[in-house]
Amino acid sequence: MDKYLEAIKERVCTHCIDADSQGNCRISSARECTIESNYDRIVKSILATKSNRYEDYVAGLRENVCENCSYGAPENCDDRNQVECPLDRYYPMIVDAIEEVGIEHIRQANTAL
C-alpha cells in the first residue's frame, strides 16, 4: 500500500500549511499527522467507495476513519471544526490521489492479462 501513501504525500504535503516551502512536514512533535496515523483505513475506505458524489466519500471517512480516531469522533471533532486535521483539510486531494493510483493499478493488471 506504500504507493498510495507516496502519491498522497506528493500531492498533499507540498500544499499543507504544516509544511515548509519544500513540503517537509513541520507538524508539532506532540501530534501525529492524521493521514499517516489512519493511512490503511483511508485507502480501504476510498477504494471501497464507488460514487460520483463527494458526500459518499466523506461518509466513508467519518464511518471508517473518524470513528476510530483518537483526536475526535464522526459527529463532533474540535480539530475538524478548527481546520486542524490534515486528513479532513485535504481530503478531496487524497481521494484524487488514491483513485488515480488505483485506476492505474487496474489498468496495469488488465494489460498484463
Ligand code: SF4
Ligand atoms: S501534517 Fe501531514 S499532510 Fe501536512 S506536511 Fe505533515 S505529513 Fe504532510
Ligand code: SF4
Ligand atoms: S476529522 Fe477529527 S475525527 Fe476525523 S480523522 Fe480528523 S481529527 Fe480524527
